Amino acid sequence: xxxxxxxxxxxxxxxxxxxxxxxxxxxxxxxxxxxxxxxxxxxxxxxxxxxxxxxxxxxxxxxxxxxxxxxxxxxxxxxxxxxxxxxxxxxxxxxxxxxxxxxxxxxxxxxxxx
Numbered sequence: 001x002x003x004x005x006x007x008x009x010x011x012x013x014x015x016x017x018x019x020x021x022x023x024x025x026x027x028x029x030x031x032x033x034x035x036x037x038x039x040x041x042x043x044x045x046x047x048x049x050x051x052x053x054x055x056x057x058x059x060x061x062x063x064x065x066x067x068x069x070x071x072x073x074x075x076x077x078x079x080x081x082x083x084x085x086x087x088x089x090x091x092x093x094x095x096x097x098x099x100x101x102x103x104x105x106x107x108x109x110x111x112x113x114x
Contacts, residue, residue, distance in 0.1 A: 022048045023057060025113040027104060030088060034076075035100050037087040037108075055082040062087055065107065076100055 026038045039058055041049030062080040065087070069076065075092030089100045108114040 022046065023054070023113060025108055027108075033094070033097070034091050035089045035097075035104055037089075037104060039085045039087070039113075054085060058082050058085065058087060061107075061111070064111075065089075065103075068103070068107070072099070072103070074099065074103070 021042065023039050023041055026040060028036045028038065030036055039054065039061070041054065043049060047053075058080050059082070062078050065078045069078070074096065076096055077090040077092075079088040079090055080086075081088065089104070091097060091100060105114075
């Protein structure tokens with residue numbers, strides 16, 4: 001018989017995935033070829049999609065992207081443009097393009113922005 005293990009509240013919180021129902025992200029490229037993530041409210045009339053809350057979300061996402069970039073040794077620069085609802089990954093070199101695309105796809109999937 002297998003002994004029962006108790007789960008702590010922290011373990012439950014770590015495995016719970018919250019679904020994002022306020023924003024989605026569209027991926028594109030700048031004229032220079034850098035990846036761009038445009039944050040779009042799912043319901044523009046929702047109070048949670050106000051310009052201030054959208055700016056806070058973009059800055060929070062940019063912060064998370066910076067933290068995730070450190071272990072990768074990435075040389076790109078993350079530039080939030082809250083007035084345009086965009087986050088730009090300015091590539092250090094063209095060789096980073098594939099890694100940046102994979103980085104963004106993973107982030108979008110984990111944050112439920114796709």
